[in-house]
Amino acid sequence: MASADRHRQITDAVRQTGQLSVTELAELTGTSEMTIRRDLEILAEQGVLERYRGGAKSLLLRGEEPPFALREQEDLEIKQRIAAAAADMIADGEAVVVDSGTTCLEVARALTRRRLTVMPLSLHAANALVGAPQLKLLLPGGEPRPGELALTGPLTEASLAALRFDTAIIGCCGLNAADGLTAYDLADAAIKRAAMASARRVIAVTEAAKFSRTALAFVAPASALHSVVTGHDAPDEQTEALSAAGVVVRRV
Amino acid sequence: MASADRHRQITDAVRQTGQLSVTELAELTGTSEMTIRRDLEILAEQGVLERYRGGAKSLLLRGEEPPFALREQEDLEIKQRIAAAAADMIADGEAVVVDSGTTCLEVARALTRRRLTVMPLSLHAANALVGAPQLKLLLPGGEPRPGELALTGPLTEASLAALRFDTAIIGCCGLNAADGLTAYDLADAAIKRAAMASARRVIAVTEAAKFSRTALAFVAPASALHSVVTGHDAPDEQTEALSAAGVVVRRV
DNA sequence: CATATCAAACAGTTTTCTTGTTCGAAAACT
């Protein structure tokens, strides 16, 4: 797993400085230039950066979301703790819709051994759930967004509109009492809204960092949520503001 | 890949004799009993056989379909040749619906580099198509059948009913002029029918062996097909009968 | 045209997968 660490190192370094040469990156990581070139090829394919002769420049300068493959490894233990707590809030036999994103993917994994009906909103989660023996898997239609594999579009909305779930597990890119729940992608935001509308109870799962962030697309006010599951490092002011809005906050 | 061969060997041997002991299988394959036990565990999970103390008995005695994982490797070159020929019949820019099954999975793989809109009817094919840069991927909703991962059910039918494709690539379990196109699974048959109804042109892809087979569920008469792509070892009588029914047969 | 950069090919290394052996536990049989 040394390569994954190096990829993050390269991503962070290039992001901070804007651009770096192959030689500089080789020195920084203590590897050969050939290895750096191979890494840059992979990262360019993931859309993290753009190569030019002699080096690479970041494509993540603005407040954009890093690609799925990178986010998946980040804060994995925290995400798994949050996911386990959210899974605990679901009773056997329920019908659950699980949003796209890395935290929700962990929720899906936490649900594999359960007796439930689950509709995942991303192909990543769907793949994690196939083969679960007791689980009834239901897939919505839609267009999988590259990398994220989040299902979006009219087919997804139609699938959600036709169903009523007990619980919706929703991820987000930003969440706070003032700006509500926000997402980077407009199409995603529409799907999140549809998923929330089709469920009796809405549980948001989110790491603490997202409380200080507001993304482009507004999804819903915080009051639309019934519960929020987050890490123990969530700031008091934010959790209190959410509580005041009638949201049950659980820190794990 | 030695383990895959051994799995097939075990499957075939158990299927022929009905049941075999661990010791017999170890002798047959020239491996240790522990390896056989590990194999049996995997094959039991795939639904190929059932373990009992001392050995295993086949679950494929009747005319049932072997599981996906086993069929995927069988006659791979032939399937790829058929798939390449079918892919050649599709023009750039078309909207294509690709059925479930191992042959259709190869068609999906053959389409990855093309500029098309594709709706796969199984998660296997969907996974093969994600990441294809020029391809517009459209997923139907539905319930993925275990192992096969074929999408079925009302959501799938609704997705298909809402769309009109240029071409449908259809796989089958049995095909001949007398009994038409047949499938093992009733739910699958309904989806195949819906896919055929939503496409202007229907191309069936099938290995020669399926001409001598008729499965449980009737899908459509052979005359509903526009073309059939099959291997060069397809029997003349069958291809001629299909031609007489107005179907263009292509042997590759 | 000179220089720097790139990527393919090869080789050494590390890591992962697979397989066989041993051993204690559990199940069937007497």
Place this chain on the structure above:
DNA sequence: AGTTTTCGAACAAGAAAACTGTTTGATATG
């Protein structure tokens, strides 16, 4: 109950695959 057989976990050896660095010829840049 005692014996035998089977099972699966744990460990170790071997094979296969992945990763990395070096070399070398090709390609782009000034």
